[in-house]
Amino acid sequence: MWTHPPAQPPSPVPDFLYGTAWKEDRTPALTELALRMGFRGIDTANQRRHYFEEGVGQGLAAAYRAGLVTRADLFLQTKFTYRPGQDHRLPYDPAASLSVQVAQSLASSLDHLATGYVDSYVLHGPSSNHDWTAADNEVWEAMQKERDAGRTRLLGVSNVSLRHLQQMAAARTKLPAIVQNRCYARLGWDRAVRLFCRERKIIYQGFSLLTANREVLHHPLIARLAANANATPAQIVFNFARTVGILPLTGTSNREHMKQDLASRDLTLPLDAVQAIESLAG
Numbered sequence: 648m649w650t651h652p653p654a655q656p657p658s659p660v661p662d663f664l665y666g667t668a669w670k671e672d673r674t675p676a677l678t679e680l681a682l683r684m685g686f687r688g689i690d691t692a693n694q695r696r697h698y699f700e701e702g703v704g705q706g707l708a709a710a711y712r713a714g715l716v717t718r719a720d721l722f723l724q725t726k727f728t729y730r731p732g733q734d735h736r737l738p739y740d741p742a743a744s745l746s747v748q749v750a751q752s753l754a755s756s757l758d759h760l761a762t763g764y765v766d767s768y769v770l771h772g773p774s775s776n777h778d779w780t781a782a783d784n785e786v787w788e789a790m791q792k793e794r795d796a797g798r799t800r801l802l803g804v805s806n807v808s809l810r811h812l813q814q815m816a817a818a819r820t821k822l823p824a825i826v827q828n829r830c831y832a833r834l835g836w837d838r839a840v841r842l843f844c845r846e847r848k849i850i851y852q853g854f855s856l857l858t859a860n861r862e863v864l865h866h867p868l869i870a871r872l873a874a875n876a877n878a879t880p881a882q883i884v885f886n887f888a889r890t891v892g893i894l895p896l897t898g899t900s901n902r903e904h905m906k907q908d909l910a911s912r913d914l915t916l917p918l919d920a921v922q923a924i925e926s927l928a929g
């Protein structure tokens with residue numbers, strides 16, 4: 648049975664998100680395992696090319712059946728992906744207008760996840776790398792209608808530059824509640840976008856914290872901090888991320904890494920170490 652938005656205040660955004668990209672047939676089991684290990688935030692997308700959203704729904708159903716969690720315990724986030732980001736397995740009619748595509752894609756997501764609402768609905772990426780376009784405005788307005796209808800609590804944008812966000816602000820477009828970006832250490836961990844978000848109380852979610860920053864994981868500073876804290880370099884990076892206001896995503900397929908990623912929340916890094924990591928590479 649589909650669940651509807653809670654009457655009481657919904658649970659806040661969790662402090663770690665489990666990402667479900669690239670898991671294919673393992674998606675249901677890994678989603679269930681992530682919930683079993685303690686994750687309460689799940690990130691997916693209605694983009695069959697990289698995600699198996701229906702499989703996420705199967706994992707959720709298994710977790711509900713096992714009594715691990717209820718829908719109200721979870722923060723479910725999914726995305727609308729433009730046609731160029733998709734393969735042939737589309738969640739909408741490509742001949743329909745963009746507004747209709749948004750409605751169709753979200754209806755399909757709610758079906759996949761067997762829920763009446765998601766906690767966050769994210770535009771996977773603007774239509775142009777350079778500018779926030781009229782197409783993005785149409786999609787964004789359609790997403791706001793979905794929120795007003797109660798089918799998502801929050802709205803977000805992903806893979807955005809500072810320029811995109813500034814253009815939204817300059818056009819007095821309603822700003823997102825969430826930004827989800829790839830975090831390169833060599834760009835000061837997306838410093839410019841993070842600062843924009845911090846000033847406007849936008850939740851900044853960071854992905855590829857490990858995979859985009861292999862050199863950081865092998866840096867002597869990180870190795871020393873890890874040894875001092877009896878932690879792994881990955882745990883240092885995740886703890887650093889949270890300390891500077893990044894809500895981290897992990898897509899690990901490994902049970903032990905799930906445990907370690909969540910346990911990184913319990914570390915405390917010295918302030919000078921946090922500052923040093925922030926400007927380690929950029």
Ligand SMILES: NC(=O)c1ccc[n+]([C@@H]2O[C@H](COP(=O)([O-])OP(=O)(O)OC[C@H]3O[C@@H](n4cnc5c(N)ncnc54)[C@H](OP(=O)(O)O)[C@@H]3O)[C@@H](O)[C@H]2O)c1
Binds near residue numbers: 666882899905
């Ligand atoms: N908006 C977008 O365009 C976009 C793009 C990419 C990703 N995402 C989201 O972000 C999620 C995460 O993606 P990601 O790019 O950050 O990469 P990822 O898929 O999370 O990959 C992380 C890598 O780090 C390893 N790892 C994780 N925890 C570790 C630990 N404690 N110790 C050592 N290795 C560890 C994993 O290996 P093991 O599996 O062996 O642990 C894996 O190879 C995705 O699933 C997706 O939901 C969004």
